[in-house]
Amino acid sequence: MLNIKEYVAPTSLEEAYQYLVSQKGATLLGGCAYLNLGTRTIPLAIDLSKAGLSFIKEENDYIEIGAMTTFGDIEQSKVLAHYFNNILALSVSDIVGVQLRNLVTVGGTVYSRYGFSDFITALHALDTKVKLYKQGIFDLEYFLEKGSKEPDILEKVIIKKDNRKAVFKAMRNSHGDYAILNLAAAQIGDKFRIVVGARPGRAALAYQTMEYLNKEYLKNQEFTSSALKQAGEILSEELSFGSNGRGSSEYRKELAKVLLRKALKEVTYLAGQSEN
Template sequence: MFTINNYVVATSLEEAYTVLTKNKSNKILGGTLWMRMGSQNIHTAIDLSKLGLDTIVETKEAFEIGAMCTLRMLELHSGLQAYGNGMVSNCVKDIVGVQFRNGATIGGSLFSRFGFSDPLTALLALDTYVELYKGGTISLEAFIEGPYEKDILIKIIIKKEMSLTGVYLTERLSHTDFPVLAVAMTQSLAGYKVAIGARPSKAALAHETMDYLNTITSGHERSPLSNEQLEVCGEKVVEELNFATNMRGSQHYREHLAKVLVKRGLRQLRG
């Protein structure tokens, strides 16, 4: 269990950022589900709950998801359930249980950039941006690959894409365990995106596989890919991304899973 020495309920993002950067061990609080697993000593904890960051706003162009929205809110939002075959809602449904998802926040989930993260993988296969107090609005991919700097994640923006279909698949040793491997794929008029997470390192886009898919087929085609094309995609993913061993699975097992899930996902995407 962690220790909090001082507690500040921020009245503005500016105040939150000023307090955050005042001391090395000052911390933003999300739902604290992850933080309470550790034993850190926090000088000042910063509560964002009074800043109105707990809404999901859907417009014609985008979803704007406040950092303090819980995973359960993403799961139940009717717009997200309808968009991209509900891949965002689906990606959180196996995380522990309903009570847990009622507490864990999307801000805490993305800012931590966990290797095993389901939402990080699913959102990477969409046209997703994060709005940071100091760092501004950047693509999720740039955020994942960028340095870990003190900042506040304010909201997540998912820009809607035309004719988007999506799929989210994982393999877990038991129903609510961390994923051994996570695969998210989308097809839209803009082309394909293939994101692989829990390798066990953090989610990454398989750019060469995406280029291959975009070369052999266009965004509006939905006819099934040939077995040969599916095989090529599975092989490409394993060649271009690194897979490794941890307590949940070996590198070899993950590579095998990646091939199987990529082929299965593409079959689902293309009907």
């Protein structure tokens, strides 16, 4: 249970930031779903819901998603439905249920860099940057690795509008559980981007697999079954796959191969369709 000593609901980012740095233990509230899982006392709770951070904006070259945008908003967005084969909405659609998805936020998720996150894996398959209010703009990859150097507010994520095709795959023991493994694949022209999350470690790019796929694809503009097999072998060796209550390292390696094969078949099909 959460025990909140003082509660504020600032109406601007600057005001929220001043509260955040005003005392040790000051805590931002996103959807509060994850915060609420533990028992803790928060000396100062900063509710971001009035700070103007709930938006999905389409600019000429980018889509911006504000930190207080919920997964429910992502699923219902007509803008996002037009891009990247709706990967963002599809990545969150199996998370627990509608009520939870209408609470949980982009900011709380991305700032926390959860290893199990489905949304982060999908976001990482796109050309995504993270805007922190004080520290500025970072590549998502850098942010996932390093995190924030100091207390800050995740203001928005910025996604480049390019023509990539993208698909998301995940394996769960049961509906509503965390993924045992998730994987996103994107194709832009002849180039592939592969991200694997819930290993159970944080989502990471599979550079060697991508390099292999790029070379193979250049040869025939498709993947033979032996190339798909070889890509799976490379993937299962290049990233670390751990064991926990949801699955062993060996099981995750096998899953990675299967999810990769399915994702590549789908993404190359989608890319082929858009050329016709």
